Amino acid sequence: MAVKLNVNSVEHTLEVPSNTLLSEILRDHLNLTGTHIGCDTSQCGACVVHMDGKSIKSCTVLAAQADGADVTTIEGIANGGELHPMQEAFRNNHALQCGFCTPGMIMSAIDLVQSNDKLSAQEIREGLDGNFCRCTGYHNIVKAVLEAQEQM
């Protein structure tokens, strides 16, 4: 089937099998490998991207459902050479170690901050419920999101 989608401000029209997932379009067809796969049951959040402005798990969206959508991935949030404040805050606060959860975590965190007024540390913890990190114990991730929301 044909799908048309805009990824990081570039239009793509692709011919893919019906059972293709958005994550597969990104990783296998568009070589945007910053979107990761960490589970098969839609829990870990390594695959989170934005679709029409909202964070979603790209491993649980069909290509057909993304037809016509605007998708933003971790590769698309920096403004030219300038990092997104959330990226900056993650680096600044050592909010990542192996980096595998990081793209999904950053994409979730951006949506979380954009969709809410000033969040408390506890609200950030609850708001990142859909993202696992096995390395950081989340402490520095929470710090990073607190810092980024001041900049966003």
Next chain:
Amino acid sequence: MTTETGIGASVKRKEDARFITGKGRYTDDINLVNQTYLVFARSPYAHAKINGIDLEPAKATPGVVAVFTGKDLAADEIGDLPCGWMVKSKDGSDMISPSHPPIAIDKVNYVGEPYALVIADTPDAARNGAEAIEANFEVLEAVLSTADATSGPQIHENAPNNRSYDWELGDKDATDTAFDNAAHITKLDIVNNRLIPNAIETRAALGDFDSSTGNYTLYTTSQNPHVERLILAAFVNVAPEARLRVISPDVGGGFGSKIFVYAEETAVIWAAGKLGRPVKWRAERTESFLGDAHGRDHVTHAELAIDDDGKFTGLRVSTKANMGAYLSTFASSVPTYLYGTLLAGQYTTPNIYVEVQAVFTNTCSVDAYRGAGRPEATFVVERLVETAARELNMDPAELRRKNFIPPDAFPYETPVALTYDTGNYGISLDKALDLADVAGFESRRSDSESRGKKRGLGYSCYIEACGLAPSQVAISLGAGVGLFESAEIRVDVTGSVTAITGSHSHGQGHETTFAQLISDRFGIPFESVDVVHGDTGRSDYGLGTYGSRSIAVGGSALMSAADKIIAKGKKIAAHMLNSNEDNVDFADGRFTAADTNESLAFGEVAFSAYVPGNFPLEELEPGLSEKAFYDPANFTYPAGAHICEVEIDPDTGVTEIAQFVAVDDFGNVINPMIVEGQVHGGLAQGIGQALLEHGIYDADSGNLITGSYLDYAMPRADHLPDFTVDTTVTPCTHNPLGVKGCGEAGAIGSTAAVMNAVTDALGVIDMPMPATPETVWKVARGA
């Protein structure tokens, strides 16, 4: 020299630039032209004979390229997956290591064990093929429980009573005597729950064979690519060592699970050679649950003898350690040399005896998981000590202090074969008591009580041995590999530096920390240092990263290579400065002749080394590049004090961590920011073990019940508190940096602190772990 990027500075990490922009390059991000996809057929049974496998339907599946079974690997003389550490039983006999063909041939011994593999043009086709395989299994009775393993049906022909070994350490008679004379004895039965590592990147492998050269390349998610290569070459016979290059690119967390050599990458690289096409496999999460070596799983009875003064006089420990179905790569060392040797903890207990039976069950193999043996040891010691304090009605901090090895007793030889080089346990405990405001605990407890909640406080003063370790000691104790580390420093013509290490970073930030070391040592900008790791094609040899060894062993190797560079630099500088090399000093990035006070920058000397116009080449080779192998003189002994405070809702059984304080002594610290991060991550895993995580097999079917995130409870952000983390410093006495290592401490110390807090809150001696809501609820109402 302390600068913004030197030793001791919280330098922001170099590697983050790629990770935060999605440019990390993990194994599954790599694709090769004409690549195929491999899917394994895995056993649905815990224990079964394979009477036959019909491959025809799989072969006929569209897109399928090839289908193989264990027999095909055997026909190519692919060997067993070995266990690299020989442990001997009490009676001097060798441990029993059953045959472990990468792909099961006659029998499957745990749910998820691969028995066939399907390679196809697409992942879907490979999966279709794997589903089409029809195997005829004859189901056998399975053994699942650690405690009862020795009386269950025998799994391996050569392992009667399902026992691999029956090991001991310490003086039994002296210990028994200590118990005979004890004023008080504290006893505990402890089950250390099975854990599943769950790095967020699942394991993956991509194999390539170049028929024109006969060379193999394996990209894989390994913590130690050289060891992987060694084992695949020497034991498994995949290819000669020199013909096999193992690359582990960015790796998304390991925690031990990516140390080992598994069936999957073996099959991948073998199949790539067989087919002459690249072969790729990426574990689905379910496969990770079923097949990544699990952690812990001990059943222990432990007793502590105490005299009238509250001094510990003896410790007696008897443990059954579950090995799973086979001995994984380093499995045998975990419940022995990484466990029994740590049972002295931070205390002067003079008599210790430990015996460990390693048993086989029809479950996934168990091997090193963050801390490996040391969390289990800490758990035994610290649960006992806390319980003793309660039984004796003593302040648990006071009882510990009374028994600490005093700071002037170092080096201290324990009764369980280790010599601690240095430490000061009291100052860490004091600092932790202060940070946790233990003085204010009682009022916080009454406040909780007024809200119908129960509050508890728990301590854990752990010690670990890391920086694994002197090769000769380890080899004499059964290790099959050396435990040194290699490093190479290549100074470029322009004075920039490539540092190549045999350590491996999968989150630890070596590219930053090691660059700090080099930039500090050479007085050159941090930015001009490039750190290379994870590729057997680029570094000579390496033992990789585990056991918190990177900075202590890998960093020290780098320092040795740096010393060699400076020594040679001095020789060159002496010629350039018309001085004598003994008169040349190197400091702050300059070679200075003491006699004339003239000096040259590091870069100038580097340039001269490669444009050798002014030194005699018959005496001195051109170039500036050095290698070093560093073998430590001892383990390092990080230690610390953890304090956990919990609040429990007795109505729902929910335990909340009200605060967690960790004060650790890691010796000198190169990058405090990274060290804190390592502690945070370890704490999350240790707390996870205490409250959430549990790998459970169905007692009847042998299925892994916790085979997905729907059932295995991973710590999430809102399960955890903000951590209070601090350090004290007693520098390691036997490595050039005075460092000890920090990767596992969080996971080693914290579990006991949490369980001590939970039992304190509930006013009970013991309770099962993890302290899930239902368990807590039952204990709280006395059921």
Next chain:
Amino acid sequence: MYQFKHHKSTSVDHASELHSNSDEGLYLAGGMTLIPSMKLRLTAPTDLIDLSSIEGLAGISNSYAGLRIGAMTRHCEVSASSEIPALASLASLIGDNQVRNRGTIGGSLANNDPAADYPAAVLGLGATIHTNKRDIDGDSFFLGLFETALDEGEIITAVTFPIPKRAAYAKFPNPASRYAIVGAMVSDSGSGIRVGITGAGACAFRARAFESALNKDFSVDAISAIEIDHSDFNVDIHASAEFRGHLIGAMVRQAVVQLTE
């Protein structure tokens, strides 16, 4: 995942027609249940009939009967709504932000997972389920494990929740999956108390013993002694039937406390 044919439906009738023309067709709403299950090859529809393109199936509006929520309304929209705070709060506890950004109320109810949250709201608030054929009284909608009163091919179009005088939802989440081990919706319509329970049994049910006690005396004390027969309750590694039975009391009490404090 196996291959299938994907259809964009333009209206409820069109969707229903596509369904009856398909071999083993399934409606696709948010996909948060269906897609994971297809990925694991546990479900293998021949056709997926996408409801997201149908206009008018999503959205929240007030009607004389209460709050009408279109079947394709996402959990995040319900959680942001203000008319029934207890319902918004329930929606905000489903899964995580990403699941709430996709999952729909219609999909959740049609699926009738024993641990899903919305069924507690349907029973606890006395909702009516509207389909392309009829209106179904919420009390007779959930029939058993993943089993509802829907006929083959019947489409949920909306749900109407009467607006209660006061209501509260308390949830005890599964520590791994975050679905409900037990969830309790307690509401006071002005003319009676309803207590809807999810997670404990094969499907959601009303806890009549709590309802009658609270009808007499709306207080924690009135219900603290109630013992619930847990013999048919679900059992898994996270909670025994007995613990689930206890949690029903605990969650109902938490909800009552919210409403009385």
